[in-house]
Amino acid sequence: MTMTDRTADDRAATGEFTSRVPLVIAAHGTRNADGVETCRALVRRVSAKLPGVPVELGFVELVEPPISQAVSAAIAAGRDQRYDLEAVAAVRADGASVPPDAVVVPLMINTGGHVQRDIPEAIDEGRGDARVLYSSPLQPDPRLRAALGRRLREAMETGPRWEAKDTAAVLVGRGALDPEANAAHYQLTRLFWEDNELKRVQPSFIQVTPPSLPEALSLLSSEGASQIVVVGNFLFPGRLHEWTNDQVRAWNEARPDVEVRVAEVIGDCDELADVVVDRYRSPLGEEGVGEGAPVYMSGLRLAGRDVLVVGAGHVAERRVVRLLDAGAKVHVVAPNAGIQLGRLARRGQVEYRKKAFEPSDLDGMWFVQALTNDPEVNATVAAEAEERRIFCVRGDAGRKGSAFTPATQQSGGMTVSVVGDRTPRRSAKLRDELLRALQG
Structure with a gap:
């Protein structure tokens, strides 16, 4: 045929x-x-x-x-x-x-x-x-961590071979004005450390935000590190990698007692190509993407109803405040909580349980938001909620949940909400334009 x-x-x-x-x-x-x-x-x-x-x-x-x-x-x-x-x-x-x-x-x-x-x-x-x-x-993805680990090992084997247990590393990120991007680099650093069983790994940024690469090198040397690999979380050769080498040379001139090696960038490799392919395929399996949001627009009356938030980062803090404004009885589950959520818990405004998520946490809930930094945990929360017919928002992959959180603002007795096409900034911009039009 x-x-x-x-x-x-x-x-x-x-x-x-x-x-x-x-x-x-x-x-x-x-x-x-x-x-x-x-x-x-x-x-x-x-x-x-x-x-x-x-x-x-x-x-x-x-x-x-x-x-x-x-x-x-x-x-x-x-x-x-x-x-x-x-x-x-x-x-x-x-x-x-x-x-x-x-x-x-x-x-x-x-x-x-x-x-x-x-x-x-x-x-x-x-x-x-x-x-x-x-x-x-591209992040988070374990294949990119694997590519970084391979570059690390190549550097450790250049010249006399270094053992991981005796080696410290600096993982260098680009640095951004977006705090979530910077926080993701800290999370990557911890995972990279555990993946490679190094003596110590210190995060740093090449521009925009501290700690700088020289600061990270100085911290490691003050802790007794005598052999350090600098690994740039960069895709291709370019200005960022050049700056990395320049800063390492300048620092090493003042501290010749510490041996520092610079790993190559991720570059053209199967790990990176496979992540790109998966990013291409991912939205193709989801109906309605790109033609507005495939949702039935409604509003939830949550006053007095139990709502679960899994995770306690910056996004969770913002969502909890919104849920409290709606009158919900908010329950938070997370291994650690920030200052704001801790304060709300001490005041009795939220119930905070310091632990990992368990399916039983969903008992009695009307609505759940999965807002951790771990996609696997968020996927588990969403799957368990689906089994129990509880609507769930996924903070890391909105279209894999059963509900969306719109860009929302209130003014003059009106609430304007926009659910967009995978671009939160565009949704917020349209929301603001609508508000200005309504305020005339």
Whole structure:
């Protein structure tokens, strides 16, 4: 049977439409020619893992083409070779699922200004009236930690071989104005430490926020470290890696008694390519993404009703305050709590249980929010809530929960809420515009 012999429904059901949805990889860009070529080599590796899928590369800055142009090219390529327009029309007429015109994967480690603002704006500029899905950044993912571990071991084996138990490390992040991105780097540092059984690992940032790389090196040396590996959590050669080497050399000149080695960046490798492929595939399994939020809009009257929050980080603190404003009886489960949640618990405004999540924590709950930094824990909470028919919000992967948290604001007796298309900043912007219009 040929492709033209089969019905549109047959082809949609077997995934042949989605399997050819174009991929746009949105990279940062660098003036370093080696960095650009390494990025392009990774794109070729990803493309080889997705036979038949048009793959385009675009850059935020410094390198051509821009992301908006890559999006336009991907949409055009997809419409030319993915499927014929008559088949699409038939699928639409029969009410079957129609694939998007492209998926954009940000080639960025954590969230930040580029992920939250610059790339979505470029997508809007390039997509016209097409439906484009926007995936999530690369972390957290154990495969990237494995790639960092491999770079660490390569550095430890350069020259006389170092043993992990005698070696300290500095894990260097980019640094961002977004506190959640910086916090994610601290979490990664701890996991990296435990993965590799090192003597000690200290987090640092190359720009924007402390602690700096020299500060981290000084701290480790003050604790007696005599051999240190500096591992940059960077994807490609470029300015950040150059700064890392410069700062290590300058520090080492003042402290020649400490031997410091600098590991290579993650680079073009299967681990990174596999994460990109999974980020591409993830939104394609979720119906309705990119055409607004696939939800039935309603409002929950939570006054006097029991609500569970799993996790006690910054996001949880903000959500707890909102839930209390709605009159909910809030229960928090987390191994540790911050200052604000601790204060609320001492005042009796929330019930805080210092422990890991257990399914029995859902007993008697009307609503739950899974807001930990561990995707596996959030997935477990969501699955248990689904079994009990309790609506659940997942803070790390909204579309894998059964409820969304909108961007909400109150003014003049009105509450304005916006549930958007995977871009919280855009939802907040539209919410603010609506408020201004209502206030006239």
